[in-house]
Amino acid sequence: MENNKPIYITQHVRPPIEEFTELLKQIWDNKILTNNGLFHQQLEKELTEFLGLMYISPFANVTLALLTDINVLRLKGEAIITLCSFVVATNALWWKTNRFFWMSENQGRKAFFPVQ
Numbered sequence: 001m002e003n004n005k006p007i008y009i010t011q012h013v014r015p016p017i018e019e020f021t022e023l024l025k026q027i028w029d030n031k032i033l034t035n036n037g038l039f040h041q042q043l044e045k046e047l048t049e050f051l052g053l054m055y056i057s058p059f060a061n062v063t064l065a066l067l068t069d070i071n072v073l074r075l076k077g078e079a080i081i082t083l084c085s086f087v088v089a090t091n092a093l094w095w096k097t098n099r100f101f102w103m104s105e106n107q108g109r110k111a112f113f114p115v116q
Helices: 017-030 038-051 062-072 087-096
Strands: 079-082 100-106 109-114
Touching: 017 038, 062 087
Parallel strands: 079 100
Antiparallel strands: 100 109
């Protein structure tokens, strides 16, 4: 039996389109299409309750979160990251520290390589 349908390794999980458009209509009617809208506030509230925190601040992406952390904590100097680190971590560190090392482990021995 021949099947020409593609096989996807990953595929997004999506709600039914009717459910999505209903939520989108609420956002549209509220007229706040950026941060701190109704759903943003609801996400913050529910996450703080679920995680037992006093406050939480969701970010649009990992780069913004890392850059904010580096700035708020006033991190300076050198950083060590693993070879399999997500590229965003590398970029954020490069923008803010300009000096970091790749760490590799082979047979229990660690090696550090400065990034040029």
